[in-house]
Amino acid sequence: xxxxxxxxxxxxxxxTAKRILKLGSSSGDGVILKVxxxxxxxxxxxxxxxxxxxxxxxxxxEYDEAMDQLLSGGFILANNxxxxxxxLTSKGYEYTERL
Numbered sequence: 001x002x003x004x005x006x007x008x009x010x011x012x013x014x015x016t017a018k019r020i021l022k023l024g025s026s027s028g029d030g031v032i033l034k035v036x037x038x039x040x041x042x043x044x045x046x047x048x049x050x051x052x053x054x055x056x057x058x059x060x061x062e063y064d065e066a067m068d069q070l071l072s073g074g075f076i077l078a079n080n081x082x083x084x085x086x087x088l089t090s091k092g093y094e095y096t097e098r099l
Contacts, residue, residue, distance in 0.1 A: 013073070017066035018099060021075060021088070023048055025096040030088035032076060 013021075020043055024032040027046030035042040041052040041063060052063045070076045075092035079085035088096075 013069050013075075013095075014062060014066055016062045017069045017075075019050060020066055020070060021092055021096045022099065023050055024076065024086070024088040025093055030093070031079070032086040032088065034084045034086070036084070 020032065023043060023045045024030055026048060029046075031045060033044045035044060036054075039054055041054055041060075043050045043052070052059050054060055070086075070092070071078065073091075074089055075095060076086040076088055079087055
């Protein structure tokens with residue numbers, strides 16, 4: 001079964017979203033954690049992490065857009081109401097195999 005029937009879905013993800021998906025798919029369990037402090041946001045999966053500087057408005061906007069794209073597109077699911085833990089979906093895994 002092919003989940004992606006056209007290129008519009010894949011071209012709609014920004015580079016930050018693609019990076020987060022790759023990070024999640026590289027861990028064994030597909031869990032993506034968000035750890036946030038006053039100045040930084042860390043996206044962690046397995047032993048790898050990706051850091052965003054919160055005080056840089058452009059970088060924060062790219063991160064927020066990436067997470068919105070991944071959630072609304074069904075590539076990840078929030079594991080809790082605080083939205084600091086996410087799970088890659090089968091659609092997310094399939095997409096990363098095509099990157």
